[in-house]
Amino acid sequence: xxxxxxxxxxxxxxxxxxxxxxxxxxxxxxxxxxxxxxxxxxxxxxxxxxxxxxxxxxxxxxxxxxxxxxxxxxxxxxxxxxxxxxxxxxxxxxxxxxxxxxxxxxxxxxxxxxxxxxxxxxxxxxxxxxxxxxxxxxxxxxxxxxxxxxxxxxxxxxxxxxxxxxxxxxxxxxxxxxxxxxxxxxxxxxxxxxxxxxxxxxxxxxxxxxxxxxxxxxxxxxxxxxxxxxxxxxxxxxxxxxxxxxxxxxxxxxxxxxxxxxxxxxxxxxxxxxxxxxxxxxxxxxxxxxxxxxxxxxxxxxxxxxxxxxxxxxxxxx
Numbered sequence: 246x247x248x249x250x251x252x253x254x255x256x257x258x259x260x261x262x263x264x265x266x267x268x269x270x271x272x273x274x275x276x277x278x279x280x281x282x283x284x285x286x287x288x289x290x291x292x293x294x295x296x297x298x299x300x301x302x303x304x305x306x307x308x309x310x311x312x313x314x315x316x317x318x319x320x321x322x323x324x325x326x327x328x329x330x331x332x333x334x335x336x337x338x339x340x341x342x343x344x345x346x347x348x349x350x351x352x353x354x355x356x357x358x359x360x361x362x363x364x365x366x367x368x369x370x371x372x373x374x375x376x377x378x379x380x381x382x383x384x385x386x387x388x389x390x391x392x393x394x395x396x397x398x399x400x401x402x403x404x405x406x407x408x409x410x411x412x413x414x415x416x417x418x419x420x421x422x423x424x425x426x427x428x429x430x431x432x433x434x435x436x437x438x439x440x441x442x443x444x445x446x447x448x449x450x451x452x453x454x455x456x457x458x459x460x461x462x463x464x465x466x467x468x469x470x471x472x473x474x475x476x477x478x479x480x481x482x483x484x485x486x487x488x489x490x491x492x493x494x495x496x497x498x499x500x501x502x503x504x505x506x507x508x509x510x511x512x513x514x515x516x517x518x519x520x521x522x523x524x525x526x527x528x529x530x531x532x533x534x535x536x537x538x539x540x541x542x543x544x545x546x547x548x549x550x551x552x553x554x555x556x557x558x559x560x561x562x563x
Contacts, residue, residue, distance in 0.1 A: 251278040253364045254495060255357060257315070259287025259374035260297040262468050263487025265336060266559075267373055268298065269465055271492050272307040274562045280368065281360040282312045283353035286324050287374045287418055291317040294374075297336050299344035305461045311360070312346070315353025316377035319419035336468075353378045358386045367394035369495055372426070373488040375415050376400065380422035383429055395432040399491040401508070401521035402438040403546060409516060413438050416510060417519030424510045427542045435508060436491040437521065440501065440550040444493075446484040450560060465563050486559055493555045494547070500558070502549035507541035 254277050258264040271279050282302075284294040295314050302310060318324045349356060357378065361368050370393060372379050379396075382389060400415035400423060408417035416423040427433065446469050454466025469484025486493070494501050507524040511517045523546055 250366065252276055252369055252495065253278045253280050253366050254369045254371055255279075255281045255283070255360055256492075257283045257285060257353070257357075257370065257372040257374055257376075257378050258298065258488070259285050259289070259294050260301060260336070261288030261294075261488070262336060262471050263485065263489060264288065264373050265297065265301045266465060266468050266486060267371075267489040267492045268301045269305050269461055269563050270489050270559055271371075272302065272305050272310070274492075274496055276496050277492075279307075279310050280364060281356050282310055283315050283357055283378050284312065284348075285315040285353065285374050285378045286317050286319075287326070287415065289326050290324065291315065295348050296344065299346040299348065300336070300341050301464075303344045303346055304341070304464050311349045311356060313349050313351060313353040313356040316381065319375060319377050320380065320421045322419060325418060341464075354382050354385060357382045358389055361389045361392050364392060367392050369394050370396045370398075371492060371495060372396065372398040372400070373415075373491055375418035376422035376426045377419045380419070380425035383425055390429060390431050393429075393431045395434065396426065396429060397434040397436060397491055397495050398426065399436045399441065399488045401435050401523075403521075403523045403525070403548065404439055406520065407438060408519065411517055412511075412519030413521065416521055420510050420512050420519045423519075423521070424512060427508060427510065427544065432545070433542070434494065434498075434501075434503065434545040434547065435521070436494055436501075436547050440547045441487060441490060442485070443550055444486040444490045444552050444555050446486060446556055446560070448484075450556075451484040454563075462563065486555065489559060490550065490555055493558050497554065497558055500551045500554045501547045503545040503547050505543050506546045508544040508546065509541050
């Protein structure tokens with residue numbers, strides 16, 4: 246908590262397995278005041294994302310948090326889901342019962358604007374999905390930036406991508422939206438694949454959660470089991486926290502090692518489209534010398550993470 250007060254946050258997600266893990270954590274942690282959740286197409290179609298989000302909140306016994314349906318496709322690209330990773334329903338095909346909760350009767354951009362401007366303290370945005378909703382918000386209602394404390398987004402990569410050799414899925418899914426986010430004019434932290442892949446819950450803890458009689462703990466265990474990144478021959482499989490690590494970083498930013506670096510998104514067609522180019526050079530190179538310096542937004546880029554710290558934080562919370 247900051248000066249004894251809860252941190253007002255709004256989560257933008259494409260629920261998905263690891264988004265669900267993040268939501269379970271966010272609604273349980275006493276330092277977070279989850280003011281709204283907005284949904285966007287990504288891991289599955291947007292209607293599936295809404296259903297999954299409402300289901301997670303219901304199983305978690307969360308309070309009355311408004312949930313809104315957002316963009317059903319990227320700004321330019323077609324929808325390209327990740328059902329092959331998250332299951333046909335986006336939630337590991339756990340066959341969970343349909344939620345009784347319903348979304349609010351306004352769209353995601355309207356809800357985002359309303360909740361950001363109504364918050365008595367500046368809001369922290371946590372986008373864990375393709376950034377379409379956030380780009381539409383920033384372009385339609387730029388006045389919201391005056392009440393945004395910072396944006397901590399899960400996306401991008403310094404080194405290796407997953408959607409392509411160089412591009413991470415959330416940014417690759419809507420590169421133009423990511424480019425809009427980076428020029429928002431507020432402090433931004435990029436929680437990319439470089440740390441995303443590292444935060445793994447030991448197999449024993451996963452099994453303990455799966456055996457729990459408490460529905461939300463059992464759900465966390467099943468989701469973590471589905472998120473096992475280990476190869477079939479690994480005798481000690483672990484469950485990846487994925488997007489949930491970005492929410493841990495809001496609660497406990499000291500668990501991250503970051504560096505303030507220039508970041509830009511490749512928008513041109515071709516094999517590099519969607520890549521986040523992070524400039525880690527200590528001095529300019531020949532390109533800048535001969536062609537002049539280009540202004541690029543400076544972003545707090547996560548380069549390393551205290552894995553044990555975040556795993557313990559997650560388990561103690563859920």
